[in-house]
Amino acid sequence: MRAVVFENYEQFPSLTDVPRPKPGPGEVLLRVAGAGACHSDVSVYRHFKEGSPGAQKPPFVLGHENSGWVEELGEGVSDRVRTGDAYLVYGPIGCGHCRKCARGQDTYCENAATMPYLATGLGRDGGMAEFLTVPEHHLVPLGDADPVDAAPLSDAGLTPYHAIKQALPHLAGGGRHALVIGLGGLGQIGVQILKALTGATVIATDVKPQALARAEENGAVTVAGGDRQVEQIREITGGRGVDAAFDFVGITPTIATATATVAQGGRVTVVGIAGGTHEFSFFTNPYESYVTNTYWGTVEDLWEVVDMYRAGQIRPEVERFGMEDALEAYRRLEAGEISGRAVVVP
Ligand code: NAD
Ligand code: ZN
Known part of the structure; x- marks a missing residue:
């Protein structure tokens, strides 16, 4: 599948082919609806060096603002999650066992130092691709709301x-x-x-x-x-x-x-x-x-953000880019030419 890959520190990402991921136990495979291009990605590929605070080891697929439709369920996923349903992704991924993770605040995971990645699209493969795997408990249901316009809510909301x-x-x-x-x-x-x-x-x-x-x-x-x-x-x-x-x-x-x-x-x-x-x-x-x-937010906050979106109180201004134009979205973001949010629609 096509994906935007951060290949190395201080290097502009590449649009390339990577294998389609398989959902592990407790994970869901999403067909990506939208992936927002956040300015933090520019720090990731332009400024971070090995060992910088927040730096995540390349290579990985970028995109930490994601939404999509359930394509496939990994082993042990609840039957409440149904194929075809639309979800927004809560990006941060902590250990799942400490007191911060227990309250849905994976951003401040007490075991972050020993985790292999920070989030989907930050150390772990993200959503600038056709497919993405996400732990089941990091999915927030979108119901019948537009999943493409919703993508930026994962972080910009x-x-x-x-x-x-x-x-x-x-x-x-x-x-x-x-x-x-x-x-x-x-x-x-x-x-x-x-x-x-x-x-x-x-x-x-x-x-x-x-x-x-x-x-x-x-x-x-x-x-x-x-x-x-x-x-x-x-x-x-x-x-x-x-x-x-x-x-x-x-x-x-x-x-x-x-x-x-x-x-x-x-x-x-x-x-x-x-x-x-x-x-x-x-x-x-x-x-x-x-x-x-402050850094990102909790999964409970994200449910509330989705409520506000569905109530029409949050209306993201979205400029859509096809997968082949994903790098152009980052170029224009860096040049200050994006109004609102660039969202890649694979
Ligand atoms: P963006 O590029 O979409 O928007 C930045 C805006 O700031 C632009 O409209 C730009 O014109 C404006 N700007 C630039 N210089 C300015 C100045 N001197 N005075 C006033 N306005 C100025 O970026 P974004 O994706 O909205 O991200 C904004 C920042 O938040 C980035 O630094 C990003 O890394 C950071 N961020 C932080 C978190 C967090 O958890 N703390 C999460 C996401 C993004
Ligand atoms: Zn934790």
Whole structure:
């Protein structure tokens, strides 16, 4: 079958033929409906080296945002899973036995250091292929919802959802403000989730005018980059600052924008994986404000994301690519030419 393979560190992936996988015990073979191209894949093939934090040993098939139809059941899979049914894939795969995995939070598996991979598409073969194997308990049913548009929810929906859910206490009550920095795959869905779950005014920023226009359609108030950005954001909040900021870029200047605009007691969540840093001292940050990071989400969160999708509260903006154009999707993602999410439809 055709697949997008990450062959070696610091090397652009290849479109090549690999054997069709067989589902092991407790696993399901999915015929892939859609596989989203996430910006984290760019870190995987451009920046990670052997031993870098988060690096996964090549070769493997990319694609950690996947959906598909059940094609074949491995030994011991429950008869509740039926051939032809559509599922979204929960990507992270932990040991399945520790307290974090027991609560569906494979992202923070206590035995991650001794696991052979992090997730489908991150160390283990992913969904940029015609077929994919997935452990049964990592399947979230989609019912009759469109599985192709659903694919990005596995990460571009789940990650902002988890980050926002942790920050909800900061956004409950009247007159609250949230800031979203970086309006790509994750950020646009982040705006939709904030609008659906909170009454906060959502302020959004990006370097691309088209991304700002799309965020406005999603209900955000937008601010462009530039010298007056911090001042403009503070003005919208009446000078108080934002109660929660979500940085989907994660470079030093965007973390600086978030920490310069956060209110006393507010929360900054850095989601973007770009290695930006933040210097802290007693006088640099507003009193009792928080700066934190976050990684993906739990399987329970993903069920909730699917509920929001089926209720029309999350509407991923998807640009579809055939398998033969999958590498073009990554080239355009790197060039900043994708609006919303590129999804490969094999
Ligand atoms: P994307 O390429 O779809 O979107 C990035 C957006 O940021 C683009 O719209 C771009 O114009 C904008 N941008 C770039 N520089 C900017 C700046 N200086 N100021 C404002 N906006 C700027 O990327 P994505 O797939 O949405 O991923 C976003 C980030 O989140 C990446 O770093 C990715 O690796 C990371 N990520 C983290 C997790 C996690 O679990 N923490 C999960 C998935 C992705
Ligand atoms: Zn575990």
